[in-house]
Amino acid sequence: MERWRIIKAFTLGSLLEAAIPKPGNVNRYVDFEDLTLYHFIFAETWIIDILHEATKIGDQLRRGTYRLNEAGIGELIKRAVQNTREVQDANPNFGIVALQIPLVIALSMSRNMLEARDCVRRLLDESTVRDTMELYRAIRIANPKGIPSGVKYDVYSDDSFRELFRDGINLKRLAEISCERELIFCEWLNGYELSYKTFARLYELTKEMTLEEAVQGAFVELLAENTDTLIVRKAGKEEAELVKERAREVLEGRLTLEEFDAFLRGKKDLRNPGSLADIMTIALGLFVLKGYRLTREP
Structure with a gap:
């Protein structure tokens, strides 16, 4: 697929996801105390060069100049995270970057969007222990909230790199x-099933409503049907299940979108559905890549 079209689509998808008012998330109307819309704008714009490099690698893989185990997914993710830190002081997009990089490579080496799903699986199959080590370095730089300590292959343990090397833990095995405990890794394993499903739902909804309405509707459906792993890490499983219940109430007409938004913000950012927002970001990138064109309202 055409490289610059991929880059533009996923950059725009990221910016749209951040700007569109979705319940519980930063958007153009509402910020958190330590995270604003501007953090997303700065971070996403500052990784365009890494997305471009990912498309070049995908093209080389398609041509056979590179082998799959030379894709360097982990290093690209680390460098993208380093880029975001150059221009802002928060962690607005680690999950987005971790999802974007393998898929952008796969799309660049594929004939179409569906073929890319299989290419992602092959990339992860052939990833290396070094990829995992570089991913760990990226996590340490981004420092996401709620990362557990004391677990096997603890990200923040000084022994983790030796253990990863000893056990041969590549990205697929890590996933x-x-x-x-992390939705991103499930997407890696299942060929971005939820992202593609959400993209298809956006395509369907925008036949009858605006893009903003479609994103809001699809996002509530995501929250009603899936557990947000960021909420689990920050607030616990009970809170995450409560969010799912409230989202179902919105779909059933027993709770308004405004009431749901107020509920999600009731404990500051503890109920912020970040993992599923990352899924929406990828879905929007795919949606733009498919050819969505903004038109003026009649």
Whole structure:
């Protein structure tokens, strides 16, 4: 697929996700105390060069100049995180970057969007222990909230790199170990199933409503059907289940979108559905890549 089209689509998708008012998230109307819309704008714009490099690697893989195990997914993720730190002081996009990089490479080496799903799986199969080590370095730089300590292959343990090397833990193996506690890894393993499903839902909804309305509707559906792992890490499983229940009430008409938003913000950012917001970001990138064109309202 055409490289610059991919870059533009995923950059715009990221900015749209941050700007559109979705319940519980930073948007153009509401900030958190330590995270604003500007953090997203600065961070996402500052990784364009890394997305461009990812498309170049995908093109080389398609041509056979590189082998799959030379893709360098972990290093690209680390460098993207370093870029975001150059221009702002928060962690607005680690999950987005971790999802974007493998998919952008896969799209660049594929004939179409569906073929890319299989390419992602092959990239992860052939990833290396070094990729995992570089991912760990990226996590340490980004310092996401709620990362557990004391677990096997602890990100912040000085022994983790030796253990990863000893056990041969590449990105696929890490994802298998960590899928239960982080949605990003599940997406890696299942070929971005939820992201593609959400993209298809956006395509369907925008036939009858505005892009903003479609994103809001699809996002509530995401929250009603899936557990947000960021909420689990920050606030616990009970809170995450409560968020799902409230989202179902919105779909059933027993709770307004405004009431749901107020509920999510009732404990500052503890109920912020960040993992599923990352899914929406990728879905919007795919949606733009498919050819969505903004038109003036009649």
